[in-house]
Amino acid sequence: MRLKRLVALCMVGAMALSFAGCSKNEKNNAKTNGNTTETTNKTEDSTSTDTTAQPAEDSSNLSGTVVITGSTSVDKILNDMIDEFQAINPDVTINYTGTGSSAGIADTIAGSNDLGASSRELKDEEKADNVKEVVFAHDGIAVITNPANTVTDISVENLAKIYSGEITNWNQLGGNDAPIVIVSREGASGTRSAFEELIKLEDAGGLTEDAMVVEGNGNVQTSVAGNENAIGYVSFSFIDDTVKALTVESVEATAENAKAGSYPLSRPFLFVYDENNYTAQTKAFVEFALSEDGQSYVEAHGGIKID
Template sequence: MKHTFIAATLTIAALSGSALAQENISAVGSSSVSPLMEVFGETYQQIHPEVFIEVQGPGSSAGVRAAKDKSADLGMASRELASSEKETDLHSEIIARDGIAVVVNPSNSVDSLTAQQIHDIYAGDIKNWKEVGGEDKPIVAVTRDTASGTRGAFEEIMQLTKKINGQKVSAISQHAQVSNGNGHSKTMAAQNPFAISYISLGSVDSSVVPVTVDGTPASVENVKNGSYKVARPFQVLYKGTPNTRTQQFLDWMLSAEAQAIVADQGYISIN
């Protein structure tokens, strides 16, 4: 009887412990992917309350590093990987696509720019709005920090890179103001009538106006049909073989249920 009682007690304790235990999945990287990942995490936790998704958004470069050194279960990147970042054992899944909207203040009369004009504004060659049909006011170009995947994608698409001593570096003017995130970039354009910025298409709201690029509006439909060229992938990265709980979450993010969330959040689903 005594042995039976002890066994029963240990079984109850084990069951109680497993019910209370919560498995963490850490996702680190792009501040553009982070809002979508947070919604993914909240939804997934409703289905699997035993799992907690922890999201941090220091930037795409940090996400690549976190995946490589396994300091996080998943890295997040909002750009293509550089050739120097790729490794045989580093794997990626595209969980969504996103347009990059070039935005201005609602009071700005300029609502259309060519890709060349945007390039010249950020390179510092066009400095006044009157050069592109606007007021005689200096342009305040807002960019992201160098660790940002949004900036990396924007530079590649707008050909804002150059080589110095064999190294590829940014060609964005040093006079451009640097923001530390998607939200801050939007706020800077929303509060300054002469600012121009670039943000995730899914982050656009009434506080800013996205300009057409080469005559094409920034929209989900135009990203999907390929007519709006300023677009990039949202990727999750992992090294080697993920553990079971992480693999299950990865599979779920590619499901129809998760991809419906992508569309609801204003991004572009992969199916």
């Protein structure tokens, strides 16, 4: 009996020691595994933080000044383009001065500007191998009458005679025996200056004092729509069923004809530059003017976008 009891006690003791050893190993393993997990988490957190902290590289490092001189007909379009471009590129300053197309082209040839703005084609004597031109918009002006007017076509010459006061009755143009009511724009209007330039009104004696002068394309449109004997001129975007657009020299007033140059009261808007003096900031501005964002300002001011 004593021997059996002694053997039993020994066995119990051995089992207790074995259990204690296993528990200690499990605790050590758990501690080791916990440290490994914690270290891994810290590493992952550190990697994530470093990635987030990486600054995005500036896609534009443009700086400097761009000097633009030339056409006043494009001043509203250009000023909006310039404001937007400078907002995107705050280290670039663009100075635009309206001096007239001829002066802007002459400045480019002389090397005294970065860009010339022109509202006409270059003359042969202004062209040179190093002088490049880029069309950034088209301008088209529609001649409108009341839909009841029987006249459907008019020549550039007769437009000058109407607006100078030489032709005063519609029967002189094959229409009804009725006085012509002339509607024109205010003196500061770019559309007016373009229209008068295209019909060479100054050569015909200038605008008659009998003309009704109103502000804005919309007021020209409503004035003509409300008077059967009226004639006016508007940007293409103001042609609707309340007025009738005359053909000029038998050519319809459409954007396609204006772009093709076949419509007489149309013209291109150009940038002119010397390729030997074409800076990065100048090139970037020209590219912006041709972009979708830049072209939105062409439409906003009654111009015709490029293709």
